[in-house]
Structures are given as structure tokens and as C-alpha cells.
Amino acid sequence: MDVRSVLVEDARRMLACLASGRITPAPAVTAKPASIYTDTEQFEREKERLFRRVPLLLAASCELPAPGDCKVMDVVGVPLLIVRGQDGVVRTFLNACTHRGASLMRECGRAARLTCPYHAWSFRLDGSLLGIAAKDSFGEVDADAAGLVSFPTTERAGLVWAILDPAATPDFDAFLGGFDQLLAQFGFETWHLFESRSLQGANWKLAFDAHLEFYHLPVLHRATFGPGMSNLAEYFYHGPHQRLGLLTRADHVLEQDDIAGLADKPESEWPLASLLFGEWIVFPNVSINCFYKGGRGVILSQVWPGPTVGESTTVQIFLHENPPGEERMADAQAMSDFLGQVVGTEDLPMSRQQQEVLSSGLLREVRFGRNEGGVQHFHDWVDRFANAPEDLSAADVLGSAPLSSGNP
Ligand code: FES
Ligand SMILES: [Fe+2]
Structure with missing residues (x-):
């Protein structure tokens, strides 16, 4: 895989989205039974056939x-x-x-x-x-x-x-499909553990859905991120994994590299750090978000199924290119606290409230919009693994026919 070409192509598409103010929409609005978040048999299948079959x-x-x-x-x-x-x-x-x-x-x-x-x-x-x-x-x-x-x-x-x-x-190559080579560009092997924390939430997919769309940013996170955030994500699919680019020219909250600035430079000069824009989703349950405080940092969030279908634990692991404890790390600490607060007091309480409602059994379906293609993509892949015969390896499931409602 020519890693730089893949990253440049993604950045090209992202720049076109920023210029037009439009994303590539999913083919259709889709629906799933609300029971995907509450059914104990489905939950057992997900643990057995997804979490105990794929590389985690x-x-x-x-x-x-x-x-x-x-x-x-x-x-x-x-x-x-x-x-x-x-x-x-x-x-x-x-x-x-x-x-x-x-x-x-x-x-x-x-x-x-x-x-x-x-x-x-x-x-x-x-x-x-x-x-x-x-x-x-x-x-x-x-x-x-x-x-x-x-x-x-x-x-x-x-x-x-x-x-x-x-x-x-083990066939890690088949499962990762080169996504690891893209992630390798961060150079995490020389980074440092800053801190980690665990937060309790509802069903693991309800908790993880919130990592897979930006539709809710200016609404649920109005008080923390501010009302000016874009609610649009452009999705870049890599097998079951994906990457989300936020349609905001400059993200002042997270101080991400301004990807729009690339438009003024020849492609050969596009810096690697800018090419790594966005949120990286490692299937089935990890998201990696970049921030820039005291240098480059990421928050790696793992959403683990809990002891029952209605419980999960989100583990936030903060990694930083600079060792903790130095003067300039006060900003990184503030960012870590901020992101802990956003997820712990806004996203996860929302997931618990949804769980309560869905557990009543009276809401038949949930819906995923054309602006939430990545959420559709995720659920289709979860179903594909959870429904595949037990004797198939992860590589076999990856090579099997996609579901009819599947995204590109
Ligand atoms: S020595 Fe480990 S259980 Fe006895
Ligand atoms: Fe959120």
C-alpha cells in the first residue's frame, strides 16, 4: 500500500467537501430493530462471534x-x-x-x-x-x-x-487491511501514556454510536463544544474500519490542524500531521481522536461490553507525543479533563437514558440518516460478524458477501 497516496486522496476528498459544504451521503436512511440494543441473545452472539473472533x-x-x-x-x-x-x-x-x-x-x-x-x-x-x-x-x-x-x-x-x-x-493483515499502516504514521511507538480513566455507559453500541457521527455535536454538546460546530461528517471506509472528517474549516475547540489550509499548498508539500486529520475508528470498538495541546495528543477510547446487555465501560486512554509532567502539559491536562467531562457528563448519560427508553420495548425501530453513513457501516459489520457461522475465521467473514444494506 502506498500510504501517502491513500492519505492524500482522503485529504483531496475532504478539501472538496469543505469547499462545497457537502458530504457524500449514504444511499438511504436505514432502520434497525430497537432490540439490537436490548436483546440478550444478540448480546451473547456479539460477545462470542465478534469480540471473541476478531482482533481487538x-x-x-x-x-x-x-x-x-x-x-x-x-x-x-x-x-x-x-x-x-x-x-x-x-x-x-x-x-x-x-x-x-x-x-x-x-x-x-x-x-x-x-x-x-x-x-x-x-x-x-x-x-x-x-x-x-x-x-x-x-x-x-x-x-x-x-x-x-x-x-x-x-x-x-x-x-x-x-x-x-x-x-x-491469526490473520491480522486480512482484518486490518492496511489500516494499521495508516495509523503507523502517527508514530505512537515513541509516544507516552498521559493518563487513563473508565466511564460507565449503556449498551456498548449505544455508547459507541456517539463516536460515529457528528450530527449530535452542536446539539448535545452545545454547552461544551459551542453551537458553532459543524454537524457533518465525511466518512472514509477501510474495510470494517473508518475515519471521520469534520466539516469545519478550523476546529477551535480541539485546535486540530486546519485541513483547509492545505488547499493553498502543492500536494507534495502537504504535511503528514495534516493528512492524519479526523477521528479514526478501529472496528469494532475503538476511536482515536486527535488534539493539539502542548504538542500532539490523542484520546484513544475503547468501548467494552459490560456484564449485561445494558452496560458498557468506556476506557479513555490519553497518549501524548511529549512525556507528562512538563510545564507545557497543563494544556494537555485541561484537554484530557475536558474530554472526560464531555463524554462522562453528556454522551454516556444520554446513552443510559436511551437504554431506559429502548428497554420498555415500545419503540420498534431506530433510524440512521444519510448523514450518518458511518453508523450504518458499523452496524452492518457488527451484524455480519454476529450472524456468521461460528466456525468461520474473521478473515472468512471479511471475505463473505456484504449485507444488502451495506455501505461502500
Ligand atoms: S499456585 Fe496458582 S492456583 Fe495454586
Ligand atoms: Fe459526543
Whole structure:
């Protein structure tokens, strides 16, 4: 893939949209049953056939910068332990001792080895069994069979993906389809973790819908973003992934690079930072938004399904090209607080209110406009995975026929 050509082509289309004030509309207004947000069987299918089949963006590399760094998380009921080994390779394990299943780590941190808090079995950072406490009295164990359960994992573009099926034949290239090569242009591998926080919301798709359209910006976020925000998004689809460009010439709230300024320059001089405009959506549940405060930063939001169909957790991970703690980072801190407030006090309370209404069962359908093509795109891809037979790999599902209502 010629990465620069793809980015330049996207920027060309974005400039044309800015000049005309129009977006490329989706072919039609579409509708889905309101039950997609409330049906427990559908929710179970999404966890099994989507979240346990496709590669998930679990972490930023800078959350685990050094050998021994660990990240502990629970994803759709699967307790995970992500570890950077002595060899620098990041691996994802089931956070479970192979003696009798105790959690090896309770929280993120750094470890030289993984020692179980129950009977002190220990494991190397590559997941192999290192030692059994009181081995003489315990007896013989096949060390090869007693290594940690491990999930296919890849680290690329300064981000970590894993598939929550130990038996999966991983095909990260097919799933990412070069989107990782575009994301690699940010250079996240040299960035820093600024801070992270968790926020509670309603059904994961209700919470994630708000990341996929700008229709609500000047309305729901009137008090925070101001009424002057555009409500139009131009969508750039890359397989199930996508990118949104806001139809505002200069975004004063987030102080993004003014993409309109590119129109005055020859294409060969368009700076990379400007070509990375917009919001990047990594299917199925991650959005990456750029901001410019004290240098370049992004907020990486992961929207994880919760314990029930009506609950989700949004994890906001703030990454910055500069290390935290320096003088100029006060602005970045203010931006981080601001974005936490926007999502925590405006978007997520709205999702909980919708959930309550939809749970009544009395609203039959929800609708997605021609200006919300990216939301249609997302739901079509979720359905495609949730309805595909269990024995198909993610790559098989990607190659299967699209749904009839599918977007380009
Ligand atoms: S459960 Fe881990 S050592 Fe016993
Ligand atoms: Fe929002």
C-alpha cells in the first residue's frame, strides 16, 4: 500500500467537501430493530462471534514500554494479562494460574516473573512454567502443558491487538487491511501514556454510536463544544474500519490542524500531521481522536461490553507525543479533563437514558440518516460478524458477501 497516496486522496476528498459544504451521503436512511440494543441473545452472539473472533485493540504500546510491564484487563468476561517479555515481545495470556485458576496479577505493574498469590507457582514473562512451589511433595507436572493459556497477539503502529480465541489462526493483515499502516504514521511507538480513566455507559453500541457521527455535536454538546460546530461528517471506509472528517474549516475547540489550509499548498508539500486529520475508528470498538495541546495528543477510547446487555465501560486512554509532567502539559491536562467531562457528563448519560427508553420495548425501530453513513457501516459489520457461522475465521467473514444494506 502506498500510504501517502491513500492519505492524500482522503485529504483531496475532504478539501472538496469543505469547499462545497457537502458530504457524500449514504444511499438511504436505514432502520434497525430497537432490540439490537436490548436483546440478550444478540448480546451473547456479539460477545462470542465478534469480540471473541476478531482482533481487538487492547492497548497502546506505551502502556507497556519496558520488559516486565503488564496490563490487566477483563474483556467480555475473559480476564487478560498483557505482558512485555524480556525479548521485548508483547504477549496476551489468560490471567489464570494453571494450577487452579487464581488470577496471577490483580493490577497493572512491572514484574520480573509472574508468581501466583495462592500457592506460589511461578511463570516466566513468556508464559512458560518456571517453578512449582514444594515440588517434592506436589509431584510431577508436564511443564509444557502447564504454560499459561495464550492468545494470538500482534504489536504494530505502536498499538497491541489480540484475538480472544487461543485456537484462532491469526490473520491480522486480512482484518486490518492496511489500516494499521495508516495509523503507523502517527508514530505512537515513541509516544507516552498521559493518563487513563473508565466511564460507565449503556449498551456498548449505544455508547459507541456517539463516536460515529457528528450530527449530535452542536446539539448535545452545545454547552461544551459551542453551537458553532459543524454537524457533518465525511466518512472514509477501510474495510470494517473508518475515519471521520469534520466539516469545519478550523476546529477551535480541539485546535486540530486546519485541513483547509492545505488547499493553498502543492500536494507534495502537504504535511503528514495534516493528512492524519479526523477521528479514526478501529472496528469494532475503538476511536482515536486527535488534539493539539502542548504538542500532539490523542484520546484513544475503547468501548467494552459490560456484564449485561445494558452496560458498557468506556476506557479513555490519553497518549501524548511529549512525556507528562512538563510545564507545557497543563494544556494537555485541561484537554484530557475536558474530554472526560464531555463524554462522562453528556454522551454516556444520554446513552443510559436511551437504554431506559429502548428497554420498555415500545419503540420498534431506530433510524440512521444519510448523514450518518458511518453508523450504518458499523452496524452492518457488527451484524455480519454476529450472524456468521461460528466456525468461520474473521478473515472468512471479511471475505463473505456484504449485507444488502451495506455501505461502500
Ligand atoms: S492456583 Fe496458582 S499456585 Fe495454586
Ligand atoms: Fe459526543
